[in-house]
Amino acid sequence: MDLYEVYPLLVLGAIIGVFSIAFVVAYVTMKNKKEAIGFDRHMKDSEILVRLMRYAKPYIPQFLLVGLIMLVSIAYDILSPLLIGKIEKVLSSGFEMSELLAYIIVYASILLISLGATYLQSIILQKIGQKILSSLREDTFTHIESLSHGQLNSMPVGKLVTRVANDTGAISMMFTNLFVNLIKNCFIIVGVFVAMLCLNYMLTLMVLCFVPFIILFTVIFRKFSRRAYRRVKDCTTDINTFLSENLSGMKITQVFNREERKAAEFEEKNRNLGKAKHKQIFVFGIFRPMVYMLYISSIMALFYLSGMGYITETEFLGQAITADILVSFYMYISRFFNPIQNLAEQFNWMQSAFASAEKIFTVLDIEPDVVDEPDAIELDHVEGDIEFKNVWFAYNEGEWVLKDVSFKVNAKETVAFVGSTGSGKTTILGLICRNYDIQKGEILIDGINIRKIKISSLRRHFGQMLQDVFLFSGTIRSNIVLRDDSITDEEVMKTCDYVNATHFINKLSKGLDEEVRERGNNFSAGQRQLLSFARTIVHKPAVMILDEATANIDTETEILIQDSLEKMMNIGTMLIVAHRLSTIQHADKIIVLSHGEIVEQGNHDQLLKLRGRYYDLYMLQFKKNQIANG
Numbered sequence: 360m361d362l363y364e365v366y367p368l369l370v371l372g373a374i375i376g377v378f379s380i381a382f383v384v385a386y387v388t389m390k391n392k393k394e395a396i397g398f399d400r401h402m403k404d405s406e407i408l409v410r411l412m413r414y415a416k417p418y419i420p421q422f423l424l425v426g427l428i429m430l431v432s433i434a435y436d437i438l439s440p441l442l443i444g445k446i447e448k449v450l451s452s453g454f455e456m457s458e459l460l461a462y463i464i465v466y467a468s469i470l471l472i473s474l475g476a477t478y479l480q481s482i483i484l485q486k487i488g489q490k491i492l493s494s495l496r497e498d499t500f501t502h503i504e505s506l507s508h509g510q511l512n513s514m515p516v517g518k519l520v521t522r523v524a525n526d527t528g529a530i531s532m533m534f535t536n537l538f539v540n541l542i543k544n545c546f547i548i549v550g551v552f553v554a555m556l557c558l559n560y561m562l563t564l565m566v567l568c569f570v571p572f573i574i575l576f577t578v579i580f581r582k583f584s585r586r587a588y589r590r591v592k593d594c595t596t597d598i599n600t601f602l603s604e605n606l607s608g609m610k611i612t613q614v615f616n617r618e619e620r621k622a623a624e625f626e627e628k629n630r631n632l633g634k635a636k637h638k639q640i641f642v643f644g645i646f647r648p649m650v651y652m653l654y655i656s657s658i659m660a661l662f663y664l665s666g667m668g669y670i671t672e673t674e675f676l677g678q679a680i681t682a683d684i685l686v687s688f689y690m691y692i693s694r695f696f697n698p699i700q701n702l703a704e705q706f707n708w709m710q711s712a713f714a715s716a717e718k719i720f721t722v723l724d725i726e727p728d729v730v731d732e733p734d735a736i737e738l739d740h741v742e743g744d745i746e747f748k749n750v751w752f753a754y755n756e757g758e759w760v761l762k763d764v765s766f767k768v769n770a771k772e773t774v775a776f777v778g779s780t781g782s783g784k785t786t787i788l789g790l791i792c793r794n795y796d797i798q799k800g801e802i803l804i805d806g807i808n809i810r811k812i813k814i815s816s817l818r819r820h821f822g823q824m825l826q827d828v829f830l831f832s833g834t835i836r837s838n839i840v841l842r843d844d845s846i847t848d849e850e851v852m853k854t855c856d857y858v859n860a861t862h863f864i865n866k867l868s869k870g871l872d873e874e875v876r877e878r879g880n881n882f883s884a885g886q887r888q889l890l891s892f893a894r895t896i897v898h899k900p901a902v903m904i905l906d907e908a909t910a911n912i913d914t915e916t917e918i919l920i921q922d923s924l925e926k927m928m929n930i931g932t933m934l935i936v937a938h939r940l941s942t943i944q945h946a947d948k949i950i951v952l953s954h955g956e957i958v959e960q961g962n963h964d965q966l967l968k969l970r971g972r973y974y975d976l977y978m979l980q981f982k983k984n985q986i987a988n989g
């Protein structure tokens with residue numbers, strides 16, 4: 360080969376070289392920027408992979424089957440160029456119809472078999488993927504259920520929704536798509552490479568010259584795309600968090616006329632996501648043409664090398680190139696470059712799936728901080744004695760909300776907590792059911808430390824009526840029985856009657872089957888409260904805990920609530936926070952709190968005689984009522 364004949368190849372090499380240098384420069388400068396963004400993964404890929412594999416384990420036989428089917432589908436990729444080469448030979452030298460037909464039939468059958476195999480493979484994979492997806496979702500959900508109130512408070516709902524909904528999806532794609540295609544593409548690359556070597560090792564070497572560039576581009580591409588993916592992910596989480604919070608708070612937004620401002624905030628987040636997506640597309644938009652350029656370059660080199668001698672008996676470094684070899688090679692090159700490009704992209708998807716997996720595993724790794732002790736006991740029966748012994752509690756370390764609180768409640772007694780807002784009433788009620796664990800002191804139920812009792816067993820004996828009544832979407836019945844099928848309609852109605860809820864239920868067209876919308880927003884605060892009474896009583900708790908809402912309730916409902924409360928006080932032990940002191944006048948004991956400390960305790964008459972805080976509070980309400988009543 361003369362020197363001038365090599366020029367075109369040199370020009371080709373120079374073009375590729377220039378691009379490579381440009382990319383390397385971009386890569387190096389970007390590396391510096393990376394730290395500024397600060398997204399470090401703390402789990403190793405191998406660690407994530409091992410954990411993911413645990414989910415795939417039950418499906419090993421199916422995966423093996425898929426592997427076998429995959430080998431069949433690969434056969435087409437490797438054999439078809441050879442067959443096309445053969446067909447070319449038949450066409451160009453001594454045309455023989457029967458021979459041609461034979462080749463075509465073989466080609467068609469391989470194609471059909473491979474298509475069938477691919478179809479079968481994807482059906483099986485989709486099924487496995489869905490199963491893995493749902494078990495992953497279930498695991499995440501049940502794990503979130505096991506977290507304590509404190510842990511749940513620290514995590515935005517939108518984030519959790521993203522974890523359960525989006526991230527699990529990304530992982531399932533890994534099983535349905537990525538792993539198998541990754542393996543498939545590796546097989547194809549190896550297969551095609553071997554086939555090319557057998558056909559003409561010199562031309563194969565020529566193709567190999569392009570491989571280092573592919574690797575270089577791929578490495579650079581991975582860095583860029585990884586960053587782009589993370590941006591997209593972060594922005595998605597951001598939008599979901601914003602949405603879940605603001606959709607729940609939409610009414611407040613409207614009441615305060617903040618629609619425009621919120622819309623602007625949303626727009627910005629939306630724009631950020633759009634930008635992130637653009638960047639991601641941009642990165643792919645550069646990478647794909649780059650690989651394509653390499654592909655075209657190698658094809659051009661192939662044509663150039665073989666075309667120099669007008670194909671017939673061209674020798675390239677001692678090996679003869681014939682027309683059918685040229686045709687086969689032409690096809691092989693594309694068969695070779697395609698899986699490489701796919702691999703690079705799949706590695707990316709994989710990174711993205713790993714990022715999702717890591718996020719999910721981070722949630723799954725949160726150790727519930729309120730858990731059963733190893734020797735925790737089941738509590739079959741509860742009398743209802745409750746004792747706080749020098750209890751200290753803080754939500755955040757060092758900021759004591761309860762300071763050395765001690766009191767005793769005997770079974771069947773009614774004890775009321777009063778005190779100004781923020782004094783720790785709700786906190787005390789939450790501690791009894793171990794919504795949080797205390798830092799110092801002891802809480803005893805029937806003389807047993809609540810830490811020694813299984814949480815589920817403990818909570819079964821308590822009926823909590825919380826300050827903000829939460830109703831689930833469903834029906835009135837479903838909100839009262841809460842999936843306990845053993846409760847009959849008759850019992851439900853009896854209970855509703857007992858707590859005076861039938862007054863309004865009977866007015867509803869569907870009665871117990873009346874639809875309850877999200878959070879019960881189609882019921883009034885008073886009605887919700889009555890429903891929560893019914894919900895609590897129907898489960899026959901030994902201890903009832905009531906945190907009365909401060910919300911104003913119409914007088915009629917208030918009388919109903921008052922009446923049902925008085926009835927409930929006779930059922931079992933009752934701990935109550937009431938804002939209307941009239942409600943608790945008949946309580947056996949009233950505990951007055953101030954800044955997390957008990958300042959007075961005794962019954963209504965004793966406390967009035969003390970002329971202390973309770974007396975002040977009582978007089979204040981008394982006067983207010985007098986003014987209200989004229």
Ligand SMILES: Nc1ncnc2c1ncn2[C@@H]1O[C@H](COP(=O)(O)OP(=O)(O)OP(=O)(O)O)[C@@H](O)[C@H]1O
Nearest residue numbers: 512754755760779780781782783784785786787826
């Ligand atoms: N989840 C929480 N995380 C951190 N601090 C909290 C949390 N819940 C309550 N607090 C703080 O603990 C203190 C006591 O709150 P708590 O809810 O027990 O008051 P409360 O007596 O029930 O008031 P209210 O009458 O308004 O219902 C308050 O200062 C409050 O800021």
Ligand SMILES: [Mg+2]
Nearest residue numbers: 784785826906
């Ligand atoms: Mg409260």
